[in-house]
Amino acid sequence: MQSSKIRIGTRGSPLALVQANIVAKAIGHAHGLAPDDIEIVVIRTTGDRVQDRALSELGGKGLFTKEIDEALLAGDIDMAVHSMKDVPTTLPPGLVIPTLLPREDPRDAFISSVADHIAGLPRGARVGSASLRRAAQLRRLRPDVEVVNFRGNVDTRLKKLGAGEVQATFLALAGIRRLGLEAHVTSIVDETDMLPAVAQGAIGIQIREDDAPIRQRLSPLGDKKTAVEIACEREFLATLDGSCRTPIAGLARLEDGRLLFTGRVVSPDGSQCLDISAQGRPSEAVALGREAGQNLLARGAGRLVAS
Numbered sequence: 001m002q003s004s005k006i007r008i009g010t011r012g013s014p015l016a017l018v019q020a021n022i023v024a025k026a027i028g029h030a031h032g033l034a035p036d037d038i039e040i041v042v043i044r045t046t047g048d049r050v051q052d053r054a055l056s057e058l059g060g061k062g063l064f065t066k067e068i069d070e071a072l073l074a075g076d077i078d079m080a081v082h083s084m085k086d087v088p089t090t091l092p093p094g095l096v097i098p099t100l101l102p103r104e105d106p107r108d109a110f111i112s113s114v115a116d117h118i119a120g121l122p123r124g125a126r127v128g129s130a131s132l133r134r135a136a137q138l139r140r141l142r143p144d145v146e147v148v149n150f151r152g153n154v155d156t157r158l159k160k161l162g163a164g165e166v167q168a169t170f171l172a173l174a175g176i177r178r179l180g181l182e183a184h185v186t187s188i189v190d191e192t193d194m195l196p197a198v199a200q201g202a203i204g205i206q207i208r209e210d211d212a213p214i215r216q217r218l219s220p221l222g223d224k225k226t227a228v229e230i231a232c233e234r235e236f237l238a239t240l241d242g243s244c245r246t247p248i249a250g251l252a253r254l255e256d257g258r259l260l261f262t263g264r265v266v267s268p269d270g271s272q273c274l275d276i277s278a279q280g281r282p283s284e285a286v287a288l289g290r291e292a293g294q295n296l297l298a299r300g301a302g303r304l305v306a307s
Helices: 014-031 066-074 132-141 154-162 173-178 212-221 224-239 282-298 301-306
Strands: 006-010 038-042 079-083 095-100 108-112 126-128 146-148 168-172 203-208 248-255 258-266 273-280
Touching: 006 014, 006 066, 014 038, 014 079, 014 154, 014 173, 014 203, 014 212, 066 079, 066 095, 066 203, 095 212, 095 224, 108 154, 108 173, 126 154, 132 146, 132 248, 132 258, 154 168, 168 173, 203 212, 224 248, 224 258, 224 282, 248 282, 258 282, 258 301, 273 282, 282 301
Parallel strands: 006 038, 006 079, 126 146, 126 168
Antiparallel strands: 079 203, 095 203, 108 168, 248 258, 258 273
């Protein structure tokens, strides 16, 4: 028997639960629903279970979505809430993401006990990161520092930093803000130094493609500006065939009616870097991202991605 409640599937991390509750409150407000009308269902994913290995060793994107996708397809939940940076560019057949909430600040935050910014780190400093994108860009700027694998949720990583396991780390500013932990941020990393992950800061809501009633419930929540930016960035990533195993970064911004995009591919050791900047109309978002990716491939990005 189908539940009368709207069931929202999510990971169980503190940040994932905050984001699921943001969606639940938005749906409740839009449709005058009581809190009891919406149920949050916690689903443990592969990325949550395996904490002793780097994400790149576990198979790339999909680590934080696979089990949730399966629950959605099985009808165990009505929708799933994802951090869009974790979502593969190709969705499982039968699933779509029709709704993106307004995007938070997509930049990375630098958090350190010994320096105010990347340039101030002492030689040989240990910096924790599970992200190949961050590690590669850091090595590009500071080849003298040591990058160590750093897994766990935001609270866990902050505790490890406080215990002295590393002298600095990076976290998505959006997640820190949503958790109310902005006081821990030492500085915000400039985009020219460390370009964000594709779709960082965006929350997506995934549903079954044929579920018209749920799609209708979500229609008031969508943010068109975010949708344009994310469409451009994800097409760039898809063109480069990127995953968590590839140091690819990209950021689109819709400003004054123009879509501005910057993309980057870096070799894992940071020694080689290819950048691309482009702009166009919002209606050209997908084409703009595709052309930017093709430009970098023509300049040898495939070799860097495969290295």
